[in-house]
Amino acid sequence: MDLEPSKLGTKDYWDEFYNRELSNLRESGDTGERWFDENGAVDRIVNFIEENDILKGDVLDLGTGNGHLLFELQDNEPDTPYKFTGVDYSHQSVELANSIAENRENMEFIQADILDPSWARNRKWKVILDKGTMDAIALMAPADVHSERPLSRYPKAVEQLLADDGVLIITSCNLTQSELKQLITQNTKLSAWKSIQYPIFEFAGQKGQSICSLAFKFADTH
Template sequence: MDAAGSIHGSEQNREECEFVPSKLGTKEYWDEAYTRELQTFKEIGDVGEIWFGEESMARVVQWLEKENIPQDASVLDIGTGNGMFLVELAKCGFTNLTGIDYSPASVELAKNIMAKEELTNIRIMEEDFLSPSPELSGFDVCIDKGTFDAISLNPENAAENREQYARAVRSVLKDDGLFIITSCNWTKDQLLSILCKGFEIQQELPTPSFQFGGRTGNSVTALVLKRKN
């Protein structure tokens, strides 16, 4: 997804930056995309796209390690896709990992990749995060790389879905649990405006910057938030 022409770091509020609805915000799009990636994996073993690239995974993993997050902390990967972020976390020693996605093809792909990597202790579940099941609760850390962006592009009820998403994150986290979100559509200020109820910022992670028209901005925003009691 592109940044919809916005320069990150600007002071636009979120009402001024509504995005044009896109097929990228629909379940049908992701079902088709992951069905293709699943077939490709079965044919040649290619795991498919790593959302935001390997750098985005490394950024979050390095922060978790720097902050000494316990390796047995319960971690939820929201919109896990092919599950490669969970693979990376497992390789770094994290042991209590769960990935969810609303696309059945994504879930099957991720499970196939876990089997190939011989990672039998990672849970992969088919879940619509906007209506999380009671089983999803009590997590120490929740991570999102692009799922909130996709929800924001849904042609139907995007604003309502964003609010529902924020409630869902709060509902699955423990008190003082951490939420790490990476977005290419929303600025720091916009994310904080949307997620202001029930969260406080801990840190903005450094991301690549660019200059355009004499202004400096970031093409990606990465924030660490803490759930308030």
């Protein structure tokens, strides 16, 4: 799997995008884009977490955007004592999420580069969510001709953030389930655990899903 670099993999693109979202929020109260909404991804992720009794500690949302996934998860578990943290490398994204969150308790948003886990200061999370952020990283260009693609750093970076008995749930529209499994498990101690089911489409005799969501755990916690 080797996707061509795209503007969707640049920080400038996302800064401009969330700057527009901020303007829309201030002008009309519109809280912004719900990524993969046409697939019901947020509801399916929230239901999956509830059905599998996963919410047993603090939650981290990678590339949180407007924070929508965290808000939906917290609203579904209003009495939970756990903390919900969203991280994004776009300052405008963090400002947008904070503006929407207003006075929510146990909610924080942090500007940081998730590929550099030092921002977390050795903190670990029981639940880590990624809805489309890995897809954007897959579209990032290397720093120079001698550098690896940033996506190659993603699995190890995320592994360092996950608690020993935690669950990582990644939702992707660019990778198939098998490609996602290979990427995450190849050079980490993580293994695929369960998948979230989406509607199946058929085209030219082939069946598939437009997106996939796969949950991972450390291999010795199954």
